[in-house]
Amino acid sequence: MHKYLLICPYFGKLPGNFQLWLNSCSYNTEINFLVLTDDKTHYEFPENVTVDYMEFIQLQNLIKEKFPFVKHNIRPYKLCDYKPAYGYLFSDYITGYDYWGNCDVDLIYGNLSRFLPDIPYDKISNLGHTTFYRNDEKINIAFMKGNHVSLTYREILASDANFGFDEIGDYGIKNIFDRNHYSIYPLEEYVADVSPNSANLILTHYNSKKDSFWQENQDSILSFEKGHVFSWNLIADGEIQKKEYAYVHFQKRRMLDYRTGKNDEYFLIGPHGFYDYQKVTPDLLMQFHGRNIDSELIRRKFKAMKNRIKREITIKKLMKERKQ
Numbered sequence: 001m002h003k004y005l006l007i008c009p010y011f012g013k014l015p016g017n018f019q020l021w022l023n024s025c026s027y028n029t030e031i032n033f034l035v036l037t038d039d040k041t042h043y044e045f046p047e048n049v050t051v052d053y054m055e056f057i058q059l060q061n062l063i064k065e066k067f068p069f070v071k072h073n074i075r076p077y078k079l080c081d082y083k084p085a086y087g088y089l090f091s092d093y094i095t096g097y098d099y100w101g102n103c104d105v106d107l108i109y110g111n112l113s114r115f116l117p118d119i120p121y122d123k124i125s126n127l128g129h130t131t132f133y134r135n136d137e138k139i140n141i142a143f144m145k146g147n148h149v150s151l152t153y154r155e156i157l158a159s160d161a162n163f164g165f166d167e168i169g170d171y172g173i174k175n176i177f178d179r180n181h182y183s184i185y186p187l188e189e190y191v192a193d194v195s196p197n198s199a200n201l202i203l204t205h206y207n208s209k210k211d212s213f214w215q216e217n218q219d220s221i222l223s224f225e226k227g228h229v230f231s232w233n234l235i236a237d238g239e240i241q242k243k244e245y246a247y248v249h250f251q252k253r254r255m256l257d258y259r260t261g262k263n264d265e266y267f268l269i270g271p272h273g274f275y276d277y278q279k280v281t282p283d284l285l286m287q288f289h290g291r292n293i294d295s296e297l298i299r300r301k302f303k304a305m306k307n308r309i310k311r312e313i314t315i316k317k318l319m320k321e322r323k324q
Contacts, residue, residue: 003030003031003097003098003099004030004031004032004097004098004099004100004101004116004132005031005032005033005034005093005094005097005099005100005101006031006032006033006034006100006101006102006103006130006132007033007034007036007086007090007093007100007101007102007103008033008034008035008036008102008103008104008105009035009036009037009059009076009079010035010036010037010039010076010105011037011038011039011056011059011076012038012039012076013039013041014037014039014041014043014105015105015106015254015255016254016255016256016257017105017106017108017250017255017257017274018043018105019043019044019264020108020224020257020264020274021105021107021108021109022043022044022045022046022049023046023264024108024109024110024224024227024247025046025048025049025109026046026047026048026049027109027111027226027227028048028109028111028112028113028227029048030113031048031112031113032048032049032050032097033048033049033050033103034049034050034051034052034090034093035049035050035051035052036051036052036054036059037051037052037053037054038053038054038055038056040053056076059074060073060074062089063082063089066088066089067154067157069154069157069158070157070158071158072158072159072160073160074160075160077162078160078162080128080162080164080165080166081156081157081162081163081164081165081166082157082165083102083128083131083165083166083173084133084142084143084165084166084173084176085143085153085157086100086101086102086133087100087133087135087139087140087141088140088141088143091140094135097135098134098135099124099132099133099134099135100132100133100135100140101124101130101131101132101133102128102130102131102166103129103130103131104128104129104130104249106129106249106250106251106252106253106255107129107130107247107248107249107250108224108229108247108248108269109229109246109247110224110227110228110229110230110244110245110246110247110248111227111228111229111244111246112130112246112247114246115187115190115245115246116132116185116187117185120134120183121134121183121184121185122134122136122139122142122177122182122183122184123139123173123177123182123183123184123185124184124185124187125184125185125186125187125188125191126167126174126184126186126187126188126206126208127167127187127188127191127193127206128164128166128167129191129249130187130191130246130247130249131166132187139182142173142176142177142180142182143165143173143176145176145179145180146171146176147179149170150169150170150171150175151163151169151171151315151318151319152171153165155318156171159314159318161310161311161314162307162310162311163311163314163315164311174208174211184208186208187246188205188206188208189205189206189208190245190246191245191246191247191248191249192220192222192229192231192245192247192248192249193205193206193248193249193251194248194249194250194251194253195215195251196251196252196253197215198215199271199272200219200271200288201219201220201221201222201269201270201271201288202215202216202218202219202220203215203216203220203231204216216233218233218234219233219285219288220232220233221268221269221270221280221284221285221288222248222268222269222270223266223267223268223269223277223280224265224266224267224268224269225265225266225277226265226266228244229244229245229246229247229248230242230243230244230245231243231245232280232285233285234282234285238282240280240281240282240285242280248269253271253272254272255269255272255273255274256272256273256274257273257274258270258273258274258275258276259274259275259276260276261276263276263277268280270288271288
């Protein structure tokens, strides 16, 4: 039996990089992946990836069966708030695994297993695009633990606003684990997280101790090399630095396939797509720097701003209702 299971619900048309995502999963043979989707497009699924076809209404019904206080029509993006509850919500799938977790498809995995801890942790990663939870009853319902100063999971799930329960806020799952002294392994230190604030490919890093992000001051090229993900950066005196990561996360930016050879084992990753593999040089790095798509960046920022404003208004309303 595999030790790890990652669950990925995705409803609507799967992204253009989905087959590359599947291929990257195939190299992580110690991990099983479960995709729940209504997209029946033909893909080549590796042995460690299972697809369970269902309509979104079926998942909504399951959610409302497990959480009867949820009355609104759930939108797919709202599932981010359910990620910490997947062990409870999808309890029928996780039997026999040491860890269950959630993952997104706007990424490409490298050798993820290499970056996982050798000793047990209650939670692996502080970020929501790939997170593992120890398959234990108290951990599987840890999301239910609240306190008197922040929102409860019931308030979060009963609202149609997006709270980022899987990552942010004093009500978020990270703070729940910290308050209850559950252990968290900082997998995010080994993730190539592409900044959503630049049209170029700039990596951001999360400092779990300060609960803050910092951004590199240089552009990168990434490469996928037969199950491994690397970043390439220009450092002093024209030298190229190469560093391995567990995976690259695209922050929901649209990625196009510019490859001509369609070599799935070796390819480069630029700011907005996938390219044929070639030697990374200072000149190549400079070529990628100029490929900006500002309209895509503006669209992402506008959507994020709308979500943030709605979340802040909803939080104020809920906290006000508590005092009445």
